[in-house]
Amino acid sequence: MSDTEFSAIAEIAHREAGLVFTQGKASLVQSRINRRLRKLGISSFSKYISLISSQQGENELKLMISSLTTNISSFFRESHHFEILADKVLPKLLSYARAGGRVRIWSAGCSTGQEPYSIAMTICSVAPDVEALDIKILATDIDENVLNTARVGTYSEKELANIDSNYRNNFFSKTQNGSGTDFQVTNQIRNLVFFRELNLLRNWPMKGFFDVIFCRNVVIYFDEGTQLSLWPRFESVTAPGGWLFVGHSERLPEKLDTHFQNVGPTTYRLPNKSNTSAELE
Structure with missing residues (x-):
């Protein structure tokens, strides 16, 4: 070449x-x-x-x-985000959903599905009534091939190494492959997630706002100008008080003109309309 x-x-x-x-x-x-x-x-x-x-x-x-593109993913990668999700984010969102509200979460750059399924497992672990609630996870990626893998939701035992045994027992079923046993996420988990092909640089066809956005270890592959243009777009589809989780080596630059506020390790939040600042409540 x-x-x-x-x-x-x-x-x-x-x-x-x-x-x-x-x-x-x-x-x-x-x-x-x-x-x-x-x-x-x-x-x-x-x-x-x-x-x-x-x-x-x-x-x-x-x-x-x-x-x-590089498709590297694992279940519960950067585990502190899922701890924040369970302890700080979901209690209010679940109360809202149980009162008839609509909760939407976006996994942007979902690769082979481990991230959105980790989100779904976190939700199901604290909300056994999730099937009665209007909670959905949108999972998008530019690569249709990895999306096809994600939709099937079948993983090797090695890929489940970081998963708590209770999660493995409750949210996976064993399936046989040619040489051994794989594990497929249960319908309860799969039904929460919708996979769609999406190029982040193009138009976003989604309607409404997201309460939580995971965009982790994605923008590091973009140049600075592209990164600076993406963060305001994420803000434009984030609900007041909504959350943004980014990758371990990613930060929203201080010069960026958005209202996202850093509230934890690689964790950001928009202020509520009635609040002047976003905080880990």
């Missing part, structure tokens, strides 16, 4: 998905694009660039973006 070809692919990845690839990532990009070339039987990077730049290559462009 020539420098010119790398630059062309990097520019397309940035324009379409906000991904940033410096020259130091050239070997990684070349390795992953080579797989697409072999799959398609295309003989050169220049021909591939022509394909993904054409109308006929629209689907391949999606597959290229998918091949360049």
